Amino acid sequence: MEDKAQIQEAIKVQGEVVRKLKSEKANKQQIDEEVAKLLELKAQLGDDGKHQFVLKTAKGTRDYNPKQMAIREKVFNTIIHCFKRHGAETIDTPVFELKETLTGKYGEDSKLIYDLKDQGGELLSLRYDLTVPFARYLAMNKITNIKRYHIAKVYRRDNPAMTRGRYREFYQCDFDIAGQYDAMIPDAECLKIVHEILSELNLGDFCIKVNDRRILDGMFAVCGVPDDKFRTICSTVDKLDKMSWEDVKKEMVNEKGLSEVVADQIGEYVSMQGGMDLAERLLQDQKMSQSKQACAGLSDIRLLFSYLQLFQVTDKVVFDLSLARGLDYYTGIIYEAVLTQAGVDPVSTDTQNGTPGEENVSVGSVAGGGRYDGLVGMFDPKGRKVPCVGVSIGIERIFSIMEQKAEASAEKVRTTEVQVMVASAQKNLLEERLKLVTELWNAGIKAEVMYKKNPKLLSQLQHCEESGIPLVAILGEQELKDGVVKLRVVATREEADISRADLIGEIRRRTRQA
Template sequence: MLHKTLRVLENRATKLWLHNMIYRSSVKKTITTTSYCKIKEEVSKLLALKAQLGSEDAAPQKFVLKTAKGTRDYNPQQMTIRNNVLQKIITVFKRHGAECIDTPVFELKEVLTGKYGEDSKLIYDLKDQGGEILSLRYDLTVPLARYLAMNKINTLKRYHIAKVYRRDNPAMTRGRYREFYQCDFDIAGQYDLMVPDAECLKVVTEILDALDIGKYVLKVNHRRLLDGMFEACGVSADMFRSTCSTIDKLDKSTWDEVRTEMINEKGVTPDAADRIGEYVRLNGSIELADKLLQDEKLSKSKGAVEGLEGIKLLLNYCELLGIKDKILFDLSLARGLDYYTGVIYEAVLTQPIKIGNEDQTIGSIAGGGRYDNLVGMFDSKNKQVPCVGVSIGVERVFSVLEAKLAAGDISVRTSDVDVYVASAQKNFLDERMKICAELWNAGIKTEQSYKKNPKMLNQLQHCEENGIPLAVILGESELKRGLVKIRNISTRQEEEVPRENLVQELKSKIELLDIKEMNGPLAK
């Protein structure tokens, strides 16, 4: 205890001393030399005391074993779920020709500065250990913009699946962690209006269909329309962004709550708020856009008209792509992030998901939009690379599937082993090893016990627990006749086959099993 306190004090004193040094050289003599000497003296005393206590590393480990707050390990079942989900998503990304990139887990702190508004306080910083000042990445969008600007890339269609870090209040049961996956698809480049934007929506539908996670709707809106709407309602331009983030809360709060916040916290007049209230209640399709283009107030706002024309074009493309019935033009959709400049979208599950006997409401499962000015923030000449993209909320998908697993609604196999090499008799390790090597060399997924003389019951139990469908069973009498037994674990049928045909026999049995499994619940 004394040791720990001293360490804390020592750290603080050292830091103070260092800062004094830096401060003195820059601000000059703000601190009297006397107090500076006192600090230095105090540090020396503490260091001497620490030396008496001896090396810290030699002390035994006694602390609560846990992962860092808001983080978790993925066990083999969770990894299997995660990999299955990501594999399905990657298949869709690749179907659209997306390339894959990766960036370091930390960036220079300056790269992240000024990109996240109020949320900047949630960024994890690395300790200054001499050298550059670094922070953990907060999302994958800012690293993409940095990557494009740094490498002077003008066009890219990429996906990026990686962990990001936020010092947020974790709500782990609802799948909200401090370390979590993002799964992004973005199209960068100067193209014709709404063509890549529509493809992003098509990508989201293909992913949600592949994940088969329930009915959904893709809400779309346009930042220019929102701005135009605020303008038309009498909100001043400098209040657009903050009003926008209040509107964003409409998915969780009632209109009355949002109205109150607008008036009391954002300084919107009650009249303006009520006018906004009329608009954000509206949703529909291309007919609504047409109607709003005739709206007396909106039609006078250049931004609103631009946004509405954009939405019309987008909805038209969605029809051509065959996804019109999944799209909802919704004036209440706002999205919190500052950097969006054009279309914004959000996919929402419209039905609760059944987990065991309970219904769980999931809500938003993907979101994104157009951000045309972010790359320019990194370019010395402010050269823009327009971008549009979408992020899939995979953590929510993981947590739904993990809950289903826990409720017994689904099952997962954490290894793909097809064959277990077993023996009922003693001293068969050598023979087992030879057969395992033969099967591995033939590409057959094979396991055996690491014990010299394992019990038959334990070996069969391992097969059952791990879903291994086939066992090769070695016995002295069979081997003498040049035979081995193949056992089907679930049917318990056994069959003797010639030792030299073993690989061939197993391969055809596995092929048959694979065909059957294609109709299984996890393979689809």
């Protein structure tokens, strides 16, 4: 195939051209043109289906291997069980939405949305989160109350640090309560759920910070921040978990144009942390009490804490005025859970790229959410609002931690649930093995047989050791004559002859706990 070789040569040359332009930091248009030529050449090759493929997954994505899947299943089971305990239903939505459904929902982050190619028909984008599709679903089906969870992948064209367990394709795991209810009861249940899940997953100590958008806005107002700067100052405050106050202040003054005095007043408030007492104190605060918005938020925080006491979760909840959260659509209470034990911090794996000691500051957020009473109304033709509050579990970070734990632990992660391997000690027993394994399958026993006519007993036993299968049912000429099976415990190597009639019962009995 001369053609193919020629194209490959051309690709090589063109690749050099692109690299050179990039290293020279040539202008973008020029680079783009040369990259387009390169892709064109590659596409020519691609069509014959025979060239050597680039063996990789798309940037920012990954496969899950069986071990990762076993861990993922365990985590999902814990979380789903909790959602179900709280009476949630589940829904699913398509992976892509009409582009306009997502437009205007994510502020600056909209640039991170993946668009599909226009192949004729509608303009589509991959979902960026599960909240906007949920709101679209509610409006489209005129649903005014529902308690639902949704676990699915979302897509962001980010440049994530993958060592931190962040990807372009990642799971979100959302629980939301939609409906017109009495204040703070569903909000408190969301926090109860976070508390239950993080406790059950055994991730170490954690803290759930709460605040309220109205308190932030009220605070900005009484400190003298101009109205049109609320959102941008809010996003600067949001950086306090990663930056020191000094740096945050610098950004407020130098980049966002606040006066030192205003910034310092904000600084005083955002250093405050407490519980119901702090909410009460701020309701009396001379400045704060001038803002109706802030007072509404503070009263709700006070009410929230009274419910949290009944739910027995105040030990982990802190009212923290520095909590801001980026997303535009929040209208009331907001919260975020962080792990406070450095030992299991997934962020610490790449501290070589950070400031020494930084890991104490940027402990990972593992859940977050808040109230968004306006989002569904954006989709309703008549603007009818459906108040919503929800929480998103930071499942990818939790996976990373669980994987690290599994790595560190002596216990092997099993990737199958096979209870028994049907093996033979001699040759020519394939038929007998297949008959027996059929009996077991038909009785609902999880069983395996090697796909060889005459496998060695040793290799059959080795497979059990490797994949953690607890029992082996061994057939031989003698066993067949006697109407028994030799049942071997892999861990202890104990063997016992069990009659064929008793075998299924015996396997069930021995693997009940497993």
